[in-house]
Amino acid sequence: MTTPLYLGVALDGAGWHPAAWREPDARPLDLFDVGYYTDLVRLARSADVDLVTIEDAVGLQTSGFGPAREHAENDRTETDHAEKDRTATDRTDEVRGRLDAVVLANAIAPRVSGIGLVPTVTTTHTEPFHTATALQTLDYVSEGWAGWRVQVSGRAHEAQHFGRxxxxxxxxxxxxxxxxxxxxxxxxxxxxxxxxxxVARRLWDSWQDDAIIREVETGRFIDRDKLHYIDFVGEYFSVKGPSIVPRSPQGQPVVFVLAHQKVPYELAVAEADIVAITPHTDEHLDQILSELRDAEQSVERLAGAPLQVWSEIVVLIEETAADARTALARLNDLHGQPLASDALVLAGSPAEVADQLLHWYHRGISGVRLRPARLPRDLHEITENIIPLLDRAGVRDTAQGAHSLRERLGFGAAPNRYAPAEVARTESITR
Structure with a gap:
C-alpha cells in the first residue's frame, strides 16, 4: 500500500433518505441540537474516520435531486419547474431547516478533537472575506482540523433571500x-x-506565521511588515486584505469540491485539495477521470499539493443484502418515490459496501465520502462493520497521531505565498 484509503462521512439531518427521520431509531427531536451532531462526530472519530462534512445551503432543503428527476422533467416548461421546486420545498413529510454549518462545526470542535470538520459554505451569496475568516476561526477552535466544502447556489428562490x-x-x-x-x-x-x-487562500496567507510578536517590553504586538495586502482584483471580487484573523494552525484549511462535469472539474483542479466525484459504473469512473485529466491540461493549478480524487456513495447497510433492499423499499414507500441521488446508492451488506470501496481504491481513488441513508443507524454500521473490514484489508493505515487535517490526509505543511522565501522562489520562477 503506497497511500491509504481516506474516509469521510457526510452529515445531513437524519440521513440522506428523505424518510429517514421516521425510522424508529432516528432522533428527529434532536435535529437542531448541537449534542446530536456532536454524538455523530464522536462516533465517527471513534472509528478513525478522517473527516466529516456538514451540509448547508442558503435555501430550505428540497427533494428529488438526481438523474431520475432530471430525465423525468426534460419536457417541463419553466413554470412547471418553478412549481415543482415550490412543491418539493413545501412537502411537510420531510426534514426542513438546519443549523448553520460553520457555527455548528465551531460548536463541535471543542468537544471532539482529531477529526476533520468540513462545513459547507456557499460562494454564490457569501463574501469570500467572511468565509475566509470564519474558516480560519474554525481552524483555531479545532486546533488545525478545519476544511471547507465549496458549494454554489443556482436556485432562483435562494437568490431572492439576498436581493442582490x-x-x-x-x-x-x-x-x-x-x-x-x-x-x-x-x-x-x-x-x-x-x-x-x-481570495480566501490569499487571505489565509496574508499574515505570516510569525507576524504576532507580543513584545511587552517594546510595546509591539505585531510586526506590521509581516501582514500583506492581497490586492485581489477579479471579475467578481475586489479585495484588499489582509485578513482580520492571524494565519491559522494549518495555514491553509483543506478545500473540498464536489464536482460533476467540466466546469466544476476545472474549479477543483485549480483550487481544491480534494475533488469528490460521483461514478455509478467502472466505465463512468473512467470517463470522469479522463475529464479530470483534460481539465488538468487546460487549467493552471493554484492550490499547491496534488489533487486527491474521492468518490461519493449513499449507503444503507443491513446484515444481509436482502434486508438492506427491504429497508430501502420501505423507506421509498414512506417517501412515495424511489431515492434519487447524484451519487451511487448502495443498499447492501457490510461486505458488499466494503467491496465497493476497495474496488474504487484499487482503481486509483484516494478516498470515499460516505453518505449514510439513515442517521445514526448507518453511521453505526459504518463504524462497527465497514471500517473493520477495511482495516483487515490493510488499506486504512492513515497518519496516526497527526496534528492537523492536512497532515492526516498527507498534504503536508502549506507554504505561505507572502513569506520572503516563497516570494523569492516565485520571482525566480517568473523570470
Missing amino acids: RTIAPFDAAAITGGDPGAQALLAELFGEARDAVE
Whole structure:
C-alpha cells in the first residue's frame, strides 16, 4: 500500500433518505441540537474516520435531486419547474431547516478533537472575506482540523433571500442538455466560486506565521511588515486584505469540491485539495477521470499539493443484502418515490459496501465520502462493520497521531505565498 484509503462521512439531518427521520431509531427531536451532531462526530472519530462534512445551503432543503428527476422533467416548461421546486420545498413529510454549518462545526470542535470538520459554505451569496475568516476561526477552535466544502447556489428562490442578483429558474436537465443559458449560468457560478476560493487562500496567507510578536517590553504586538495586502482584483471580487484573523494552525484549511462535469472539474483542479466525484459504473469512473485529466491540461493549478480524487456513495447497510433492499423499499414507500441521488446508492451488506470501496481504491481513488441513508443507524454500521473490514484489508493505515487535517490526509505543511522565501522562489520562477 503506497497511500491509504481516506474516509469521510457526510452529515445531513437524519440521513440522506428523505424518510429517514421516521425510522424508529432516528432522533428527529434532536435535529437542531448541537449534542446530536456532536454524538455523530464522536462516533465517527471513534472509528478513525478522517473527516466529516456538514451540509448547508442558503435555501430550505428540497427533494428529488438526481438523474431520475432530471430525465423525468426534460419536457417541463419553466413554470412547471418553478412549481415543482415550490412543491418539493413545501412537502411537510420531510426534514426542513438546519443549523448553520460553520457555527455548528465551531460548536463541535471543542468537544471532539482529531477529526476533520468540513462545513459547507456557499460562494454564490457569501463574501469570500467572511468565509475566509470564519474558516480560519474554525481552524483555531479545532486546533488545525478545519476544511471547507465549496458549494454554489443556482436556485432562483435562494437568490431572492439576498436581493442582490437575479437568477432565472432552470432545471439540471438544461445543463446536461447543453442549454446555452444554463451553461452561461454554470460558468458564472463556478467562475465566481473559483475567485472566492482564491481570495480566501490569499487571505489565509496574508499574515505570516510569525507576524504576532507580543513584545511587552517594546510595546509591539505585531510586526506590521509581516501582514500583506492581497490586492485581489477579479471579475467578481475586489479585495484588499489582509485578513482580520492571524494565519491559522494549518495555514491553509483543506478545500473540498464536489464536482460533476467540466466546469466544476476545472474549479477543483485549480483550487481544491480534494475533488469528490460521483461514478455509478467502472466505465463512468473512467470517463470522469479522463475529464479530470483534460481539465488538468487546460487549467493552471493554484492550490499547491496534488489533487486527491474521492468518490461519493449513499449507503444503507443491513446484515444481509436482502434486508438492506427491504429497508430501502420501505423507506421509498414512506417517501412515495424511489431515492434519487447524484451519487451511487448502495443498499447492501457490510461486505458488499466494503467491496465497493476497495474496488474504487484499487482503481486509483484516494478516498470515499460516505453518505449514510439513515442517521445514526448507518453511521453505526459504518463504524462497527465497514471500517473493520477495511482495516483487515490493510488499506486504512492513515497518519496516526497527526496534528492537523492536512497532515492526516498527507498534504503536508502549506507554504505561505507572502513569506520572503516563497516570494523569492516565485520571482525566480517568473523570470
